[in-house]
Amino acid sequence: MSPLTKKKTIEHFTHPGHQLSEVFENQEYLCDGCKTHGIGTRYRCNACDFDLHEHCGTCPMTLSTFMHPQHQLQLVVRKPQGTRQIERICDVCGDHVEGLFYRCKLCEFDVHPLCTQLPQDVRHVLHPQHPLRLQQAPSGYWCIVCQSECTGWRYRCAVCNCFDIHVGCVLIPCDLNSSSPSTSTSAPSTPRLVKQPGTQRGLATASPFAGGYAYGVPNSFGTNYPYYNYAVPSSHGTDQYNMYHQVPYGSNQQAAPGGGVKTKKMYLIVGKLALGVVTNIVFGAIGLS
DSSP states (O other), rough: OOEEEEEEOOOOOTSTTSSSEEEEEEEEEOOOOTEEEEEEEEEEEEETEEEHHHHHHHSSSOOOOOOOOTEEEEOOOOOOOTTTTTBOOOOTTTTOOOOOEEEEETTEEOOOOOOOGGGEEEEEOOOOOOOOOEEEEEEEBBTTTOOOOEESSEEETTSSSSEEEOTGGGSSBBBBTOOOOOTTTOOOOOBBBBBBOOOOOOOOOOOOOEEEEEEOOOOOOOOOOEEEEEEEEEOOOOOOOOBOOOOTTTOOOOOGGGGGBBBBBBHHHHHHHHHHHHOOOESSSOOOO
């Protein structure tokens, strides 16, 4: 049996009537499906200047994931001209949901297709005895790396339940000789970041939203898919994950609430974490960022 190969051209309901070709360009672009950034391989319609993440172009219509194990998620698309276009937030990264995303209608759980690619478990040099698991946990815990509060999804030791790292901070080189607390229940102190320019901090969530939104359930490559409106309360953060600030250690630059400093691209975080897990990397070691 021959190995499975990726399709070089696809059809997609977000761009009906035109085929999309697989291309590789080493420059950043905005995905016209989920409205977040990407780089490298994508599916593209040159005639319309239309791009899709490789994953957005091939992701399944329904998804079972550890992020929401109680129900399957359905791939939907937010209607731009909806009558109730109050901002909607990805439960995992805290960024705005635009265009293509996964949702559980029963639980009002929303997540970008890109965010579903975050690995469930990672290993970290500051906690080598146990793997860290991506999960939602209560506030009142501090990121071991940057010493800012974790208020949403983070990598946490499921055994100790007192070791937390922001998603973005997993990639940061750490000072193993730091005297900072070794648990995330301790009061914040000096960050464990290696003292070098260009250090960035991790994902954060901040102030709550409340409101409704419109979204559509896509049919197979058709244009007449139904749209629905919901008034949905939300308590998820608003920080933009697309941009993290890369700030020198000790800079006066103010971090976003919850520990996020904007400039780091989410697609880079996802790509590096996924590759690191496949290659069995222990994150946080100097030279791996």
